[in-house]
Amino acid sequence: xxxxxxxxxxxxxxxxxxxxxxxxxxxxxxxxxxxxxxxxxxxxxxxxxxxxxxxxxxxxxxxxxxxxxxxxxxxxxxxxxxxxxxxxxxxxxxxxxxxxxxxxxxxxxxxxxxxxxxxxxxxxxxxxxxxxxxxxxxxx
Numbered sequence: 001x002x003x004x005x006x007x008x009x010x011x012x013x014x015x016x017x018x019x020x021x022x023x024x025x026x027x028x029x030x031x032x033x034x035x036x037x038x039x040x041x042x043x044x045x046x047x048x049x050x051x052x053x054x055x056x057x058x059x060x061x062x063x064x065x066x067x068x069x070x071x072x073x074x075x076x077x078x079x080x081x082x083x084x085x086x087x088x089x090x091x092x093x094x095x096x097x098x099x100x101x102x103x104x105x106x107x108x109x110x111x112x113x114x115x116x117x118x119x120x121x122x123x124x125x126x127x128x129x130x131x132x133x134x135x136x137x138x139x140x
Contacts, residue, residue, distance in 0.1 A: 016044065023035065027058060030061075031058055032056070034053075034055045035054050036052060046080055049079045050078050052074065056070065056073075067104060069101035077091075077093060077094050078094075090126045097116055098114055100113075111137065113135070114132055115130070
């Protein structure tokens with residue numbers, strides 16, 4: 001529709017897909033927890049893959065750092081094909097970042113998240129964009 005608004009819902013198609021999901025997590029030396037996951041879905045019109053990785057300080061380490069409740073980094077790549085090439089290539093389906101959780105007072109947490117995504121630059125390439133998300137949480 002020319003001049004109209006296109007919502008994400010309008011671009012979705014009915015598609016039956018089947019596949020599998022795998023996830024693994026490791027604790028290294030009691031200091032760092034690392035993990036990764038892989039999902040593959042195949043359908044009549046399109047195939048989709050999601051590869052994700054994460055690393056975080058373990059609970060044992062966090063317990064020794066006052067006021068810090070979490071510290072982690074992550075990477076995610078979505079691909080619409082059966083080919084794994086371009087895993088580290090910048091696309092709009094690539095996102096990565098880090099989160100830091102702080103507890104300034106008991107039962108209150110502040111989560112500071114910085115995420116990087118790629119957007120088209122208008123010249124056929126992509127430019128990296130940084131987003132900042134600050135959340136607060138109260139535990140009762």
